[in-house]
Amino acid sequence: MTINTSKREFYVIIERDExxxxxxxxxxxxxxxSQGETIDELMANMKEVIELCLEAESEENIPEFVGIQKVVI
Incomplete structure (x- = not known):
């Protein structure tokens, strides 16, 4: 059994619903x-769902994150 000790960072876009x-x-x-009643609950849920998403996706299918840009109109 191989244990992956490398850490990866993911950006989470957060919105509040009605x-x-x-x-x-x-x-x-x-x-x-995912969702949560508080941001702390949301982030705990997001960690879990990110792990599940990574298990479901092969490493080649995960695009490289480049950045987020703000557009003012």
């Missing part, structure tokens, strides 16, 4: 989103 729940999404991982 019911007050926090919704998080990792846009460059397919179907990688």
């Amino acid at each position: 019911d007050g729940y926090y919704i998080g999404e990792v846009p460059y991982l397919k179907a990688c989103y």
Whole structure:
């Protein structure tokens, strides 16, 4: 059994819905989103769902994160 000790960073986009729940999404991982009543709960849920998404995706299918840009209109 091989244990992967390397750490990876993922950015989570956080929004609040009309019911007050926090919704998080990792846009460059397919179907990688969760929710929580607090940001702490959301982030704990996101760690779990990111691990599940990584198990489901092969390493080659995960695109490299480049950045987020703000556009003012």
